[in-house]
Amino acid sequence: MNSKFFFPALPGGSPSGDGYFGAFGGKFIPEALVAAVDEVAVEYERAKTDPGFAAEFEQLLAHYAGRPSALTEVPGFARHAGGARVFLKREDLNHTGSHKINNVLGQALLTRRMGKPRVIAETGAGQHGVATATASALFGLECTIYMGETDIRRQAVNVARMRMLGATVIPVTSGSRTLKDAINETFRDWVANVETTHYIFGTVAGPHPFPAMIRDFQRVIGVEARRQIIERAGRLPDAAIACVGGGSNAIGLFHAFLPDTDVRLIGCEAAGHGVETGKHAATLSAGEPGILHGSRSYVLQDDEGQITEPWSISAGLDYPGVGPEHAYLHDTGRGEYLPVTDAAAMRAFRLLASTEGIIPAIESAHALAGAIEVGTELGPDGLILVNLSGRGDKDMETAARYFERDADAARAEGAQK
Amino acid sequence: MSGNLRLLADTLARARRENRAALITYMTAGFPTVDDGIAATKAMLNSGADIVEIGLPHSDPVLDGPVIQAADDIALRAGVRIADVIRTVREAYQATGKPVLVMSYWNPIDKYGAERFGSELAEAGGAGCIFPDLPVQESALWRETAARHGLATVFVAAPSTTDERLRELTAAGTGFVYASSLMGVTGARDAVSTAAGSLVRRIRATTELPVCVGIGISDAAQAARVARFADGVIVASVLVKAVLDAPDAAAGTAIVAELTAELSRATRRHAD
Numbered sequence: 291m292n293s294k295f296f297f298p299a300l301p302g303g304s305p306s307g308d309g310y311f312g313a314f315g316g317k318f319i320p321e322a323l324v325a326a327v328d329e330v331a332v333e334y335e336r337a338k339t340d341p342g343f344a345a346e347f348e349q350l351l352a353h354y355a356g357r358p359s360a361l362t363e364v365p366g367f368a369r370h371a372g373g374a375r376v377f378l379k380r381e382d383l384n385h386t387g388s389h390k391i392n393n394v395l396g397q398a399l400l401t402r403r404m405g406k407p408r409v410i411a412e413t414g415a416g417q418h419g420v421a422t423a424t425a426s427a428l429f430g431l432e433c434t435i436y437m438g439e440t441d442i443r444r445q446a447v448n449v450a451r452m453r454m455l456g457a458t459v460i461p462v463t464s465g466s467r468t469l470k471d472a473i474n475e476t477f478r479d480w481v482a483n484v485e486t487t488h489y490i491f492g493t494v495a496g497p498h499p500f501p502a503m504i505r506d507f508q509r510v511i512g513v514e515a516r517r518q519i520i521e522r523a524g525r526l527p528d529a530a531i532a533c534v535g536g537g538s539n540a541i542g543l544f545h546a547f548l549p550d551t552d553v554r555l556i557g558c559e560a561a562g563h564g565v566e567t568g569k570h571a572a573t574l575s576a577g578e579p580g581i582l583h584g585s586r587s588y589v590l591q592d593d594e595g596q597i598t599e600p601w602s603i604s605a606g607l608d609y610p611g612v613g614p615e616h617a618y619l620h621d622t623g624r625g626e627y628l629p630v631t632d633a634a635a636m637r638a639f640r641l642l643a644s645t646e647g648i649i650p651a652i653e654s655a656h657a658l659a660g661a662i663e664v665g666t667e668l669g670p671d672g673l674i675l676v677n678l679s680g681r682g683d684k685d686m687e688t689a690a691r692y693f694e695r696d697a698d699a700a701r702a703e704g705a706q707k
Numbered sequence: 708m709s710g711n712l713r714l715l716a717d718t719l720a721r722a723r724r725e726n727r728a729a730l731i732t733y734m735t736a737g738f739p740t741v742d743d744g745i746a747a748t749k750a751m752l753n754s755g756a757d758i759v760e761i762g763l764p765h766s767d768p769v770l771d772g773p774v775i776q777a778a779d780d781i782a783l784r785a786g787v788r789i790a791d792v793i794r795t796v797r798e799a800y801q802a803t804g805k806p807v808l809v810m811s812y813w814n815p816i817d818k819y820g821a822e823r824f825g826s827e828l829a830e831a832g833g834a835g836c837i838f839p840d841l842p843v844q845e846s847a848l849w850r851e852t853a854a855r856h857g858l859a860t861v862f863v864a865a866p867s868t869t870d871e872r873l874r875e876l877t878a879a880g881t882g883f884v885y886a887s888s889l890m891g892v893t894g895a896r897d898a899v900s901t902a903a904g905s906l907v908r909r910i911r912a913t914t915e916l917p918v919c920v921g922i923g924i925s926d927a928a929q930a931a932r933v934a935r936f937a938d939g940v941i942v943a944s945v946l947v948k949a950v951l952d953a954p955d956a957a958a959g960t961a962i963v964a965e966l967t968a969e970l971s972r973a974t975r976r977h978a979d
Contacts, residue, residue, distance in 0.1 A: 308844065318813055318840050320770045322865035322890050324872065464776060465766065477769045482891035484867065581814040581840075582767065594789050595818030596766040 305615075309498020309585075312621065314614035317497040319584045323477075326484040331499040333404050338506075343399060350395045351510060354428070355385045357392075359511075361518040366645035367658070371665025374672030375523060378648070379515040381539065381679045388651065388680030389511060389539040390421035394490055396507035398425035401488040408432040408487040412476040414441055414469035414535065415606035415653060416448025417680050418492030423457035425490075433457040436475045438468040441605045447684045466599040469535070469609045473583050493536025494613035497584030501613050508542025511677060516546045519675055529554040529664050532677040533656040534627065535571070535607035537616045539679035544625065554626060557616060558660035560602035561629035571600035573612040574620045574627040582611040588620070603632040603692065606653040606680075634659040636692055639682065651680035652688065709857035710829035715806040715882045718757050719917040719938055728934035728974040730755060731919055732967055733810065733943030734950075735762040735778035736795045737787025743956040744782075745798045750964040751946070752803040755971025759799060760837065760943070763792045763811035770839045772894030774944040777951060789819055793831050800832035807833050808861065808882075813841040816849070825852040835859025835882050843876045850879060861885050864910055866902040877914035883939060884910050887922045894944045895925030899932055907936055927973035934974040942970055 309315045319327060337343040351357040360380040368376040381389035401409055409431050413419030419435040426433035435452055439461045442449050452459050465471035480489045494501045494508070512530070519527055530547050532540035534557035544555040562570035570576065573588045580589035582597055590598045590610035602608040619625030638658035643649045650658060654677070661676045668674070682689070722729035732751045738744050748759055764779035764787055771779070796807045809828060816824050816838070828836070835858040841849065843862060853860045859882030864873055867890060877884055886907055889900035903920050910918045920933045921941025930940045946963050953959030 316845055317842060318845055319842065320839050320865070321842060321863045321868055321872075321876070322770075322887060324842055324865075325867040325869060464780075470767065474767055474769050478772070478892045481770065484890060581817055583769075584840075589814075591814070591818060593818070595815035596783060597814070598766075 305498060305502050309502070311615045311618035313579070314587050314617040315498055315501060315585050317584060318581045318586065319497045320481060322481045323484065326480070327497050329404060330400070330488070333400055334499055334503050337400060337403060347396055347399060351392065355391045355395060356383065357510065358514040359383050361515060361522060363522070364642070364646045367642050368665065370641055371662045371674070372668060372672065373670040374665035374668045374674050376661055376665060376674045376676060377519055377522065378676050378678040379511060379543065381511060381677060382650065382654070382681035386417070386421045386424050387683065388417040388421070389508060389542060390418045390492060391424065392510055392542070393492070393504045393507040393538060394418070394421040394425045397488070397490045398429050398431065401431060401490070402429060404488060406486055406488045408483065409490050410434045410436070410476050410479050410487055411490045411492055412469065412472040413437050413492065414472065414608060415604065415651065416441070416445040416452070416684060417606060417651070419457070419459070420448050420451045420455070422490050423452040423455035426457060427455045434479065435459050436462050436472040436479070438462045438466070438472045440467040441469065441472070444688050445605055445684050446687070468605065470597065470611070493538040494541045494615060495536045495583055495585060495587065495611055501585065501615055504538055505541045505545060505615060508538050509545045511539065511542035512544060512546030515543060515675055523673055525673065526550050526553050527673045527675040528668055529556050530675045531556045531558065531657050531660045531664060533558045533607060533653050533679060534612060534616060535560070535609045535653065536611065537613040539677050541613060541615055543677040544619070548624070555619065555624060556660055556664060557625055557627045558630045558656040559627055560604055560607035560656060561631045562601040562603070564631055565629050569601035570629065571602040571608050571610065572629040573610060574616060575629040577610070579617070585614045587614040587617040588612050603635065603688065604652040604656065606651070607656060628660050628663065630656040630659045636689070638662060639689060640693070648678070649682035650678055651682050652685045654679045711800070711806055711832060711834035712857050712859045712882060715758065715834040715859050718806050719883060722757055723917070723938060726976050728937055728976070729757040729919065729939040730967070730971050730974050731758040731760060731921070731939050731941040732756040732946055733760040733762060733941070735764055735775060735782055735947060736792040737764060737782035737785060738778040739781055739950065739956060740785060741787065741791045741795065743959070745795050746956070747950060747960045747963045748795060748799045749802050750960045751967045752799060752805050754964040754967040756967050758806045758808065758939070760808045760810045761792060761795050761799070763789065763809055763815055765812040765815060768812065770892055772892040772944060774948045774951065775893050778947045789815065789824070793827050796828060796833045797831035808835050808837060808859070809833060810837045810839070813838050821849050821852045825856045825858060829856035829858055833858065835861060837861040837863065837885060839863055843879045846879065853881070863887055864906060866890055866906050870909060873910055874913045877910060877916060880916065883917040883919050884914065885941065886910055886918050886920045886937070888920050888933070889923050891922065893922055895948070896923035899924060899929045903933060904936055927969045930970050931973040934976060940970070940974050
């Protein structure tokens with residue numbers, strides 16, 4: 291193994307041969323997809339030990355995506371986080387504006403190895419769709435992106451970007467018209483077109499080998515950040531914090547720190563209007579074990595196993611499932627999962643913009659809100675690493691609407707007093 | 708009470724003796740209401756269907772096309788429960804004495820409890836289950852439950868399934884093998900895929916179990932073609948669509964009965 295990205299199995303971190311992290315994972319898929327999913331697994335195992343694959347992946351990450359991404363200390367923001375030192379891992383500075391490009395470049399290379407001319411993908415916030423459309427343009431692949439109708443409305447800029455890059459964007463009108471339904475529709479396409487098509491799954495969920503493979507492609511985040519923070523702060527952080535929808539940016543950050551048992555790994559889930567209101571997407575905080583999109587993990591479901599509709603202001607976290615490795619880290623206690631409301635995330639969103647001149651994605655703002663909470667707990671001696679998984683350009687309309695409503699509500703309240 | 712795996716096997720054997728393919732039809736439980744779904748199911752069994760599959764509606768039917776998705780959605784919005792699915796099985800079986808299977812995604816059963824579901828299904832007179840997203844490798848718990856309660860476990864084989872996997876799933880399955888005629892979700896197609904014939908041949912090389920073909924079969928002519936080489940013909944979406952498009956439930960039941968009778972005639976091999 292001569293690549294810095296593909297490490298040998300880490301303690302407790304890698305799945306069993308049939309794709310289980312403890313009780314979570316596996317392969318709950320239609321028979322028609324078994325051959326294709328197995329092909330991905332076999333090809334990925336081969337690619338992992340092929341120095342040519344690793345070298346090409348690293349070249350793309352360095353010279354196309356722009357890695358390593360910066361580590362930025364944010365003292366202005368940190369004053370509001372108990373005075374702890376806070377560093378941001380700047381995945382927002384990657385080409386296409388988020389961490390999603392890491393995984394997509396890996397899977398695009400794999401698609402080429404498998405000789406498939408077409409890729410499909412789901413997208414919530416549009417970041418994975420944009421990354422997939424980008425890699426498709428680069429590799430000359432035909433590309434179709436499924437996106438919930440609700441998300442198409444709230445992430446219009448990313449829809450325009452995908453179309454500019456040559457992708458076909460198909461609105462999904464079933465269910466809650468968000469990420470979950472987009473994934474269902476992408477699976478339906480895959481079943482029908484599996485011979486010509488690879489499904490570039492966007493997060494560390496889905497059937498084995500997707501959770502492990504996508505984690506491996508995202509591990510670079512934590513590998514770089516661990517080295518950078520030791521260089522800059524002289525020690526490991528007290529906490530590594532990331533937002534969790536499906537959980538790809540979080541697992542990418544966490545994985546390099548798994549053996550560092552003094553480093554708390556904190557995933558911030560979308561609590562929407564509040565976990566107690568039922569309008570949330572806090573799967574690990576409020577869900578229970580179940581099966582969704584090909585693996586056993588935690589899900590939001592009713593008493594008879596029907597998946598319930600999640601809620602979050604952030605399209606990328608608006609998902610009733612979570613990757614199986616997070617379920618495993620949750621149950622073993624190695625990971626902590628913190629619910630963060632829309633309101634707390636939006637406060638952190640504005641705070642980072644006004645104190646540091648960095649507009650985060652609303653998804654990433656959930657991690658920033660978590661940092662405020664953890665920093666307040668740790669105080670001035672604390673050292674916090676936050677994964678800024680994406681940038682907020684796509685969210686300007688949602689943010690403007692949110693703060694306008696917020697101001698209206700404040701005025702109305704003031705008038706009543 | 709033990710489930711009706713034996714009745715399922717006998718039904719398929721009798722159809723074979725009578726030189727015809729068995730007709731297996733599908734209806735979503737609770738659609739458009741629980742009682743209307745039961746009426747449509749009984750109508751199918753009384754109009755020539757040998758076996759029925761009762762769909763347990765799910766929020767995320769990833770292997771279903773728009774028609775069954777719509778039916779699931781209507782049933783769930785109306786508040787259908789697993790108890791209603793069991794009642795549908797019970798009433799259809801008691802009224803006709805014919806085998807009734809449940810088609811379900813795995814999560815509702817996982818949540819409800821495999822043992823609880825299996826024992827209730829057997830007690831209601833059900834013959835077994837088909838779980839389209841539960842591959843053989845994840846099915847051990849269910850298969851033990853099914854064996855304990857005399858229920859069939861029908862696995863789906865796809866054109867992409869390798870010969871090695873076919874051997875595994877036909878060895879693990881009971882009742883019959885569900886051969887998917889094409890690569891794709893449920894829903895009517897204009898022509899039966901040519902993949903079906905070769906898949907059935909490959910399956911037969913691994914098992915004595917009857918092989919029934921489904922997915923995409925939408926009219927009598929297609930059913931007749933499939934009946935020449937399969938032990939059973941499975942028809943689903945076109946029947947569900949008839950109910951969806953009908954002006955009211957009674958009309959839907961009447962159309963479903965008519966379609967079933969037509970399909971049933973088509974499955975007799977000497978007819979062509």
